[in-house]
Amino acid sequence: MSSGPSSRRLDFVVIGATKSATTTLWAGLSSHPELCLPGDKERGFFNSPARWERGLGPYVAEAFEHAAPGQRIGTVTPTYMASAGLETVVGRMRSRIPDARLVAILREPVDRAVSRFRQALRQGTACGATFDEHVAAAGPGDEDVLADSEYGRILGAYLDAFPREQLHVLFTEDFDRWPATSYRRIFRHLGVDPGHVPDLDVRLNRGGLRPRTSADEVERILDHLREQAWPHVPACREPQRALEWWVRHLWNIEADDAGRTVSDPLRRRLHKRYLADAEVLRGLTGLEAPWVPAYEFALGRGAHRIAA
Secondary structure: OOOOHHHOOOOEEEEEOOOOOHHHHHHHHHOOOOEEOOOOOOOOOOOOHHHHHHOHHHHHHHHOOOOOOOOEEEEEOHHHHOOOOHHHHHHHHHHHOOOOEEEEEEOOHHHHHHHHHHHHHHHOOOOOOOHHHHHHHOOHHHOHHHHOOOHHHHHHHHHOOOOHHHEEEEEHHHHHHOHHHHHHHHHHHHOOOOOOOOOOOOOOOOOOOEOOOOHHHHHHHHHHHHHHOHHHOOOOOHHHHHHHHHHHHHHOOEOOOOOOOOOHHHHHHHHHHHHHHHHHHHHHHOOOOOOHHHHHHHOOOHHHHHHO
8 A cells, every 4th residue: 555645545534523522622633643634623525525526535635645654544524423414424434434433422412502503603694693593493404403413313324334333432521521531442442542641631612602803804814824924834735724724713713601591491392302312322322321311300200210
């Protein structure tokens, strides 16, 4: 096999879920000397018509031009767990990288949906000023804010195409509480040294509704870098893409808690919906989601569960 990246396939993919600490996970994986990831994080291929048309070879050559010999290459692309286009993405992954190791990190479903709504608010694509208004007004194409938290259904599509042993599932709650253990298990799953310890204090992309500065000012900053800085650095484009992505998607967001309110009736409705999906997840993976007891208690089912 050639040592050039264009002759390789992806060794691993973190498939999602969106708004589930995937940016923090990406930073931790990127710190491992045996792993190579794109510096601008998500760099999708299987859900990008243009990149898919060009082919996997050119994509790998561009995204991993900085890969060292022997490093395992992969991406953190949480939109691969999006409901829209799921069957296409899974089918493409199965056809091109059938042996890849997959990782899914899952956040409490209501919190994830609210976080995705807050992102839509910031981007100007929300269907209402509050989460309740958005859910009430969303049409079939906008229902993905809720549907993308149905992890059992989504991972079921992956497990129809990939063996269970190729998929490692963890929960954001456990990742936040026991990051060292979580990383050790992920590294072992990816076939690299599990003893590597990333900076466990790193927490990226907390989320917020307000940008630090305007989009025009961001572009002026990046134009200045392109004119004054990039001509003086090595030809590899990866550091440039990485910094530009960081400025747009991490630096230019002020963390806040606005837009998180969910009415009690809607929350109960979502608890019922996601409890049913958690049963699907448990049947597929053997894992019980950590939010199940709280959901059952909130719905008045906790006492029956304890008695049983």
